[in-house]
Amino acid sequence: MAKTLILILLSLLLCSFSAGASCRRCHRLELDRNHSFPCTRCHAGNPKGKTAEEAHRGLVLRPAHPRNWRKACGPCHAKEIRILIRASHYTLAPAVNAVLSAFGLPRVRSLLEIPAPKSITTRADLVYDLLRRRCLKCHLFYPGEDYPEARRGTGCAACHLPYAGGKLADHRFQKPSSRNCLHCHYGNRIGWDYYGFFAHDLPYAFRTPLVEGEFPARPWGIEFHEMTPDVHARKGLTCVDCHGRAELMEGKPGKSCLACHRKVKGRRPFHTERVLARVRCIACHAVWMARDEGLYLTLYENPDWDEWQELFVQQDAEIEAQFREFFRGKTPKGIMTDRLTGKPRRGVWFLTLERRRFERVTLGRDREGRVSPVRPVLDLHLSYVNAADEVVVEDWHPAGSVERPVSPHTVGPGDTLRSLEILKRLGLLP
Template sequence: MHWMILCIVVCCLSAVADTAIAGSCFRCHAGSGRTVHTVFACTVCHLADGRTLGAPDEATRQAASCTACHPGRERIFSQAMTTRLAEQRFVERSYAMVDSGFFGKNCASCHVSSCRDCHGTPWELKKPSVADCQNCHRGYYTGWDYTGRAPREDNMRYQRGGAEKGETWLKMLPDVHYQAGMTCGSCHGMTSLMEGKKSSKGCRDCHRPDPTVLEHGIAAHMERLECYACHSAWAPQEYGTFFLRFRDRSQKEGFDLKPGPDPEYLRSAYLKAQDAPPLGINGAGRVSPIRPQFIAYYTDIQQARLRGGDNRLLVAEWRAFFPHTVQRGSVTCEGCHDNPRRFLLEPASQRIYRTAQDGLGLESFWLQEGQRLVNGSFFSAGRYRQMSSTANPVYARDSVKKWKDILKRVDASSR
């Protein structure tokens, strides 16, 4: 009995002491709102080895205060969102060849440096919302498309409408999962991110393909295609990314482009598109949407004005990716089977952009020659010919069946 009374007394004194300490902190650090963390004394997180820690959740400390209660979470600091190794390696084989400091000047602003980057302020710690994720996943980074946003053209006359962190957007069709109220965390759980996985769930973890749908009844579709190869309605694509370097800042006059993170550079693009993305083979060996990681060009304005040589092609690289623009429907058969441009096999007879004559070093953006897919491979010409041959009886039969089904629905809706 005496031990029980003593325990209650100690707990009460501890609570009083915690309240007193918190009250002392709040004289300068006024918090707002209450979360699960506000029941603890400030020193639980902000005191270590007799020293007060101003930011106990930073990557430099491996978020030691957070991981005391959330063990293993420090692994996020060794994964892509923190290290950004893929971006650094891309710059090393492209823009760093002409400017060793390029990454720090233009690419270093978005990366996870503390738990608060995703989970909010100390007094409003919470699971990240879609808006929290889009603090970094904006512009050309996958994530904006989920809410129906695509990057606008770079000229200042197009910088209007909604804006986030200095980025304005085109209003596009959002993903059906976003419209249903699903957050990024529904498919990208913390455990999977700590393990370096892109997601914690795949499409078929929630969806069972309806075998009565013609496309689902084709074995090649179900075995060789990612679901989002057909169900991605659109994707932002940037063809020809130009970085213009101004050693003399006065030479910027006349370039009416959106300012970038570094005053030495301006950025623009040859072409931005938001239609159905091209297709290739991803690292899992399945047909997947692809887009230019960057077809990267560099111009030193001062040198170009003195000696010419603008728009130097540094690298032309593509990536297989998942556009977050899922819809129930898909393109018709000929959207893939009779569309060589979608596989970067554009014939000369269909070419309308004359990029080689424009001094861009590529015969076409939609031609595989001179380009590479860094996390997979391009679709081979032989495989495309086999897939699209009108002599293929299965393709001929199913394409006719598909169009008959479409025409039936048109007739029904026209009565």
């Protein structure tokens, strides 16, 4: 009888192992109702393995990654994947093409079409290398910078699984939280400003004040001033309350201000039909805006770490890690990784800023000719110093205007003086 009972228990144990329950003996996690099925269905592995090593054989660590998602997510979410791969959150085409066009280079349909130079032989190579190794840190193929709040999942998991402190916090798929959004939208980009964050300048002296003799925490890799958050953030609205599935995944237009604020339409003098047709709401209602002017990016194939040590906080975890080696008396490798392929290559991109300010809301025009906040999104200055310390390219920057319309997420009460000045310029005041 005892032997029979033992055999039954062993049989149940093996069945539970094959059902994925054994995974959760080590990996303490909960699954949401829609994904409550064996772990091996997405992560593969060996369900009959009797040791951790055997069970992990053939494991797919990131099944939601774009390289794996058709097999793991596709059987249930084929339509979503088919739609997403055309959306800008996947292709990043608008951002990439803005830079390529500014430097006179051909446009691409997706970041995956950006050439990958093995060495810098032309000016075009310099731009492609900048994009692949310094700029494109926020895309669905990459798990983010090695900072606590910049780490995230890849593919579907980037938006739908919560990460905190650099680790997966929960295995329950969910509607994207604002924390998910801020894993990418940080560092004087739209998103950080929504919660009132404005990045400190890079030089050592600007990174004060100290807190009990120590620099403040840098969960995104750079300290920040705490400014006035957007009124919608203060009321508890998250990013996806305005930027929903249709906009983020399907590339359709997002909600307009007037979709919610219908009652203001027609009010004199600032909300008449004539004014609303010629002025974006944010032109009057932005309380502050981040302006980074003069971004000087220099590629050094043989970096002088001593010369740059006052600027070791470069908003780049890979560069900062090499500075830490230098401070310990070691010689850094002087490499940076291609964020698309994961392959390292010689050379380090250093960043300096001419000016970083938040006080002034600068106005210009958007594509429809409406008055809009603008900032120097393309105020890029590229240089290249080769391994022999020869300056091959010096201060190459786009011709023409570098200002582009933006939507500072710093909404508050309208600035009356700014609003009146706008109406005067447009001839809408008597």
